[in-house]
Amino acid sequence: MRDTFVKTLLVEAKKDPSIILMTGDLGFGVLDQFQKELPGQFINSGVNEQAMMGLAAGYASTGKRVFVYSIGNFPTLRCLEQIRNDVCLMNNSVVVVSVGAGYAYGSQGYTHHALEDIAVLRALPNMDVIVPADPHETVGITQLLASTKNPSYLRLGKSNEPMIHENEVSITPGKINELLKGNDGTIIFSGSVGVIALQAAKVLSSESVNVSVASMPFISRIDLDYLKSAVKKGPLVIVEEHSYRGGVGSAVLEILSTHGIIARIALVAAAQKNLSQIGDQEFLRNVNGINSESIISKFKALTAN
Amino acid sequence: MEKIQTPFTNAAELALAARHEIIKMTSVAKASHVASALSVIDVLSVLYSGSANISPQNLEKQTRDIVILSKGHSASALYSVLALQGFFPIAWLADYCKNDAPLGGHVTSKGVPGVELSTGSLGHGLPYGLGIAMSRKQNGVPGRVFVILSDGECDEGTIWESAMIANHHQLDNLVVVVDRNKIQSLTFTEDTLKLEPFADKWKAFGWQTEEVDGHDYRALQDSLATQKAPKCIIADTTKGKGVDFMENSVLWHYKSPSSDDVTNAFKQLGENY
Numbered sequence: 001m002r003d004t005f006v007k008t009l010l011v012e013a014k015k016d017p018s019i020i021l022m023t024g025d026l027g028f029g030v031l032d033q034f035q036k037e038l039p040g041q042f043i044n045s046g047v048n049e050q051a052m053m054g055l056a057a058g059y060a061s062t063g064k065r066v067f068v069y070s071i072g073n074f075p076t077l078r079c080l081e082q083i084r085n086d087v088c089l090m091n092n093s094v095v096v097v098s099v100g101a102g103y104a105y106g107s108q109g110y111t112h113h114a115l116e117d118i119a120v121l122r123a124l125p126n127m128d129v130i131v132p133a134d135p136h137e138t139v140g141i142t143q144l145l146a147s148t149k150n151p152s153y154l155r156l157g158k159s160n161e162p163m164i165h166e167n168e169v170s171i172t173p174g175k176i177n178e179l180l181k182g183n184d185g186t187i188i189f190s191g192s193v194g195v196i197a198l199q200a201a202k203v204l205s206s207e208s209v210n211v212s213v214a215s216m217p218f219i220s221r222i223d224l225d226y227l228k229s230a231v232k233k234g235p236l237v238i239v240e241e242h243s244y245r246g247g248v249g250s251a252v253l254e255i256l257s258t259h260g261i262i263a264r265i266a267l268v269a270a271a272q273k274n275l276s277q278i279g280d281q282e283f284l285r286n287v288n289g290i291n292s293e294s295i296i297s298k299f300k301a302l303t304a305n
Numbered sequence: 306m307e308k309i310q311t312p313f314t315n316a317a318e319l320a321l322a323a324r325h326e327i328i329k330m331t332s333v334a335k336a337s338h339v340a341s342a343l344s345v346i347d348v349l350s351v352l353y354s355g356s357a358n359i360s361p362q363n364l365e366k367q368t369r370d371i372v373i374l375s376k377g378h379s380a381s382a383l384y385s386v387l388a389l390q391g392f393f394p395i396a397w398l399a400d401y402c403k404n405d406a407p408l409g410g411h412v413t414s415k416g417v418p419g420v421e422l423s424t425g426s427l428g429h430g431l432p433y434g435l436g437i438a439m440s441r442k443q444n445g446v447p448g449r450v451f452v453i454l455s456d457g458e459c460d461e462g463t464i465w466e467s468a469m470i471a472n473h474h475q476l477d478n479l480v481v482v483v484d485r486n487k488i489q490s491l492t493f494t495e496d497t498l499k500l501e502p503f504a505d506k507w508k509a510f511g512w513q514t515e516e517v518d519g520h521d522y523r524a525l526q527d528s529l530a531t532q533k534a535p536k537c538i539i540a541d542t543t544k545g546k547g548v549d550f551m552e553n554s555v556l557w558h559y560k561s562p563s564s565d566d567v568t569n570a571f572k573q574l575g576e577n578y
Binding site: 040043045046048050051052053054055056057058059060061062063064081082085086089090 | 422
């Protein structure tokens with residue numbers, strides 16, 4: 001996803017010299033091409049995320065679109081107040097880009113796991129939180145972010161994520177992208193966990209339970225129409241590689257509750273029982289309860305009610 | 306029609322008028338930080354009376370000089386100077402901190418002409434100003450960026466992160482003025498977290514550094530006039546300057562002047578300006 005992001009941004013930045021890519025000294029081998037081709041639009045500020053985010057906001061205030069790139073918690077939690085005051089309050093044209101969503105940097109340890117970022121960033125006013133499902137969605141979303149001005153947060157996976165969509169998808173801000181249609185319920189996911197949502201749907205389908213599966217990349221502007229029709233037809237399971245507290249599932253529950261919609265909903269998210277557990281992404285997803293088995297059992301529990 | 310002030314060209318006259326406004330505002334609003342405002346007001350007066358190329362007439366120009374008051378708790382000082390220089394009606398000062406009024410207790414940019422950045426949390430103004438200076442330098446846009454810091458604010462890591470970045474990129478369009486009044490929130494800076502040798506620190510970070518009397522208009526004007534690298538002016542100031550009972554006292558970081566305090570302060574400053 002990160003390579004697709006950088007490649008797409010490079011194409012856009014060649015057309016629009018106001019696009020700047022800034023990094024806090026990360027992206028070895030990933031940002032090289034961009035730096036080589038557009039050195040005047042590339043800034044490595046050093047290892048200093050707080051100053052970097054203020055710098056990005058000030059730079060953006062001169063009429064630039066600044067993409068600030070780093071790993072997981074570094075361009076988000078480390079410099080949260082700079083995002084809050086200098087980007088969101090001042091409404092500066094900054095896109096915070098994190099790589100390594102969820103357990104993508106699994107064996108690197110908890111410092112490198114991004115599990116609270118959606119909750120924290122979606123609490124900020126003016127902030128548009130966006131979580132693409134795969135490289136195809138990343139292309140359209142990067143193009144969208146290159147052509148808009150508002151403060152945004154782009155949460156990317158890392159590398160070699162499977163394609164969820166067969167082809168490039170057209171991105172409509174605020175819209176859910178449906179992958180499968182079924183009449184018995186819905187599984188909604190955000191990010192690269194789409195693959196386990198599709199696995200779960202396949203197992204359910206072999207038991208003659210047909211569910212819709214859909215990617216929800218826009219967390220700050222939620223597709224209420226889709227949700228309304230989804231919960232009307234059956235249970236809804238929301239899958240994310242993030243803490244239960246305040247993430248995508250919480251965002252959906254908030255909006256449905258606000259609209260007085262009572263529905264059968266379950267969340268599949270990170271249990272975070274042992275923060276120090278080491279392992280690769282798949283291992284850590286499994287031990288934290290983010291897998292197709294969890295989706296299936298939670299879906300069935302809702303059906304049984 | 307609301308009264309728009311005729312701008313001052315003399316820093317001393319502007320500062321004297323602003324001192325009166327600051328004391329009135331903080332008294333009426335029962336607001337804190339009067340001494341912090343009196344400490345920095347001479348620096349602001351020098352900048353807005355000619356040392357910085359900024360006026361109500363060039364506010365929309367991309368090449369104007371930028372002034373950022375990073376010590377946002379001295380809002381009454383910035384607002385007074387902006388009102389006196391005609392950026393917005395002087396009557397706004399009377400509504401300082403009132404419900405739904407434009408001027409809040411910490412520097413607020415929205416709806417307030419002349420304010421470049423909302424501040425109040427320390428350590429934000431310098432990275433932001435750095436970003437503007439870097440963009441201008443890389444894109445050949447003239448105009449300097451002045452960022453005013455408190456000395457206590459230099460406890461923040463972002464100050465030194467920014468100091469390194471500015472030097473690395475040779476930003477000779479960025480000026481820091483530190484309001485070195487030697488008092489911070491609870492006590493003296495040197496008893497809280499030692500800053501000294503303060504000038505040596507800035508020099509070691511590659512900044513052209515000058516120590517000047519922060520209440521000497523001519524000295525400030527001279528120091529602000531030239532630079533050949535990122536420049537740090539350590540303005541040696543007195544907290545509460547101009548009102549003897551407010552000078553050098555932590556208490557007046559918080560206390561709001563009573564009406565008697567205002568009368569006594571005005572006696573010292575001179576009633577008319």
